[in-house]
Amino acid sequence: MNTSVKIAGVTFKNPVITASGTFGFGKEYAEFYPLSALGGICTKGLTIEERQGNPSPRVAETPSGMLNSVGLQNPGVDYYLQHYDKWLAGQGTVVIANIAGHKLEDYSAMARKISESSADMVELNISCPNVRSGGMAFGVEPASVRRVTEAVKRACNKPVITKLTPNVSNIADNAKAAEDGGADAISLINTLTGMAVDYRTRRPILANNTGGLSGPCVKPVALKMVWDCYNAVKVPIIGLGGIQSYTDVLEFMICGATAVQVGTATLSDPYAAFNIAKDLEEYARTNDVDLNELIGTLQLNG
Amino acid sequence: MNDYKLTILRNQKVGEGIYEMLLTRPDGVEPKGAQFIHIKLKNKAKILRRPFCICDCDGEGILICYAAVGEGTKELAEYAAGEEVEAVLPLGNGWSADGFKRPVLLGGGMGSAVLPLVARLAKRAKPVAYLGYANAGKVVLTERMESLCPTVVATDDGSFGRKGYITDILAQDITSGKVKPDAIFCCGPEIVYKLLLKNPAFADIPIFVSLEKRMGCGVGACLVCTCGIKTKDGVKNLRVCADGPVFDLREVIL
Ligand SMILES: Cc1cc2nc3c(=O)[nH]c(=O)nc-3n(C[C@H](O)[C@H](O)[C@H](O)COP(=O)(O)OP(=O)(O)OC[C@H]3O[C@@H](n4cnc5c(N)ncnc54)[C@H](O)[C@@H]3O)c2cc1C
Ligand SMILES: Cc1cc2nc3c(=O)[nH]c(=O)nc-3n(C[C@H](O)[C@H](O)[C@H](O)COP(=O)(O)O)c2cc1C
Numbered sequence: 001m002n003t004s005v006k007i008a009g010v011t012f013k014n015p016v017i018t019a020s021g022t023f024g025f026g027k028e029y030a031e032f033y034p035l036s037a038l039g040g041i042c043t044k045g046l047t048i049e050e051r052q053g054n055p056s057p058r059v060a061e062t063p064s065g066m067l068n069s070v071g072l073q074n075p076g077v078d079y080y081l082q083h084y085d086k087w088l089a090g091q092g093t094v095v096i097a098n099i100a101g102h103k104l105e106d107y108s109a110m111a112r113k114i115s116e117s118s119a120d121m122v123e124l125n126i127s128c129p130n131v132r133s134g135g136m137a138f139g140v141e142p143a144s145v146r147r148v149t150e151a152v153k154r155a156c157n158k159p160v161i162t163k164l165t166p167n168v169s170n171i172a173d174n175a176k177a178a179e180d181g182g183a184d185a186i187s188l189i190n191t192l193t194g195m196a197v198d199y200r201t202r203r204p205i206l207a208n209n210t211g212g213l214s215g216p217c218v219k220p221v222a223l224k225m226v227w228d229c230y231n232a233v234k235v236p237i238i239g240l241g242g243i244q245s246y247t248d249v250l251e252f253m254i255c256g257a258t259a260v261q262v263g264t265a266t267l268s269d270p271y272a273a274f275n276i277a278k279d280l281e282e283y284a285r286t287n288d289v290d291l292n293e294l295i296g297t298l299q300l301n302g
Numbered sequence: 303m304n305d306y307k308l309t310i311l312r313n314q315k316v317g318e319g320i321y322e323m324l325l326t327r328p329d330g331v332e333p334k335g336a337q338f339i340h341i342k343l344k345n346k347a348k349i350l351r352r353p354f355c356i357c358d359c360d361g362e363g364i365l366i367c368y369a370a371v372g373e374g375t376k377e378l379a380e381y382a383a384g385e386e387v388e389a390v391l392p393l394g395n396g397w398s399a400d401g402f403k404r405p406v407l408l409g410g411g412m413g414s415a416v417l418p419l420v421a422r423l424a425k426r427a428k429p430v431a432y433l434g435y436a437n438a439g440k441v442v443l444t445e446r447m448e449s450l451c452p453t454v455v456a457t458d459d460g461s462f463g464r465k466g467y468i469t470d471i472l473a474q475d476i477t478s479g480k481v482k483p484d485a486i487f488c489c490g491p492e493i494v495y496k497l498l499l500k501n502p503a504f505a506d507i508p509i510f511v512s513l514e515k516r517m518g519c520g521v522g523a524c525l526v527c528t529c530g531i532k533t534k535d536g537v538k539n540l541r542v543c544a545d546g547p548v549f550d551l552r553e554v555i556l
């Protein structure tokens with residue numbers, strides 16, 4: 001049996017990584033369990049400057065899911081390097097720094113900063129609006145996905161994961177664009193744009209009006225997109241969207257994911273990622289399987 | 303703090319749409335006043351936990367007092383004694399009356415639910431409670447509070463206790479010299495906070511409020527529960543769950 005997987009030369013002891021924005025910088029959850037039980041952790045999205053994010057309410061529960069409009073609140077990359085980088089490096093798990101920006105230069109500058117950090121990999125959040133193209137997200141047009149990925153690859157000495165947004169017409173085209181731009185891996189999906197409305201006040205619940213949908217309700221969308229991308233690119237895929245259990249992880253791996261991320265499930269249950277990793281190991285042991293053998297083994301119905 | 307399986311010892315109606323739930327207290331858990339508990343619902347489609355302040359905690363167990371206002375709290379009201387619930391506790395920084403001599407504990411409606419444990423844990427301080435409710439049907443926890451500290455009760459319509467808004471009643475008692483609070487600890491709807499800021503009777507008194515915001519993780523990791531707070535570095539969006547839930551009212555951006 002084997003639960004370890006490898007992405008761009010980095011070994012994860014198991015395929016379970018915590019998703020950006022749902023795990024802070026790990027300190028809160030280190031009080032519940034040793035982070036070394038996880039394959040990896042992905043930090044909250046970092047930007048060059050500190051950001052205060054959007055007004056509240058920033059969360060709305062929806063059937064089997066939730067919308068968030070945090071708006072990339074984070075203490076800025078310099079604060080991260082000073083206060084979290086070293087601590088994270090000592091946790092015995094793979095560290096992925098998630099970075100964001102509003103201009104191409106922001107991404108390059110972030111990539112240079114992260115190059116000096118102890119992070120093992122960098123993940124590009126390209127769901128943010130690009131101020132130079134009327135606010136359309138970097139992740140929408142394949143050409144722009146390629147450009148951001150190239151810029152980061154040039155500036156960064158760590159393996160680069162491009163995180164794809166599902167709010168596009170054909171995600172496989174964007175996966176290909178990321179691969180062409182030099183991405184060492186891709187991750188998907190980021191949140192789906194949505195809205196929750198209060199019929200009494202006739203107003204959206206989120207102060208920001210719209211937000212990103214996540215949680216179990218997005219899993220079918222994510223599985224289909226992982227499969228589509230698996231058939232379009234050769235680079236490894238990190239699958240996420242609604243994962244709550246080890247069987248969800250197996251489904252993502254069968255659809256082509258080499259590793260997965262657990263996001264919203266951690267909000268429902270602080271032990272979610274820990275338990276999923278433990279259950280996966282148990283599954284691999286009882287069935288004597290190497291999880292790598294599952295990747296992309298989906299058999300379509302005739 | 304940890305995630306525990308707690309047994310429901312009782313769950314009963316105590317007012318109009320208001321319930322008390324008594325839960326087993328896990329070994330070694332000693333909640334502070336104004337800390338909260340984050341309860342997982344059994345309906346799996348409701349993925350977010352529901353936060354409630356730890357109303358009281360004694361030899362009996364951990365008490366929460368809640369209003370059934372939406373689908374989640376209505377579901378909670380259906381749970382029977384003997385069932386288990388999963389909950390993370392104790393969360394938040396809490397607040398102690400002992401930093402002061404004669405604090406007033408002010409509760410508006412369900413906000414009163416945060417006060418019993420604060421009163422119980424006051425060792426040196428001699429708190430006085432002021433509890434205001436809309437009407438007699440909404441009056442809860444008054445006997446518990448009376449057993450812990452001197453307590454004044456009022457309803458907006460006069461159907462129970464003194465008549466009037468609790469902030470007005472407290473202002474009268476301060477002006478007449480009946481109480482001389484060196485701090486006010488308050489939990490209630492936002493309107494209560496606005497009245498506290500407006501009324502000159504409270505102008506020189508430090509006021510601490512226990513805030514409610516929609517939450518995700520409850521432990522400080524997801525940043526969905528923030529509130530604008532004036533700090534020495536300007537206004538920052540602080541986490542109500544982990545940096546609060548108690549803040550200096552005059553620093554809160556309402
Ligand atoms: C720290 C803290 C302590 C609290 N203590 C108490 C208490 O002791 N007694 C009590 O009756 N209520 C308390 N509340 C409010 C209580 O959490 C909400 O009434 C409850 O979450 C509503 O859930 P629902 O499913 O019935 O309502 P819905 O409106 O269906 O809930 C939808 C979503 O909004 C959230 N939400 C709705 N109203 C509130 C609110 N006022 N505050 C925070 N989240 C909300 C819910 O948690 C859920 O995620 C407290 C809130 C916080 C943040
Ligand atoms: C509260 C919250 C904050 C998030 N913040 C970020 C972020 O900063 N950067 C990012 O790339 N994704 C962010 N995401 C998206 C998640 O990483 C993930 O892609 C998405 O939630 C889908 O996975 P899930 O259903 O397991 O949560 C956030 C999600 C949530 C719920």
Ligand code: FES
Pocket residue numbers: 516517518519520521522523524525526527528541542543544
């Ligand atoms: S609820 Fe997640 S940070 Fe407060």
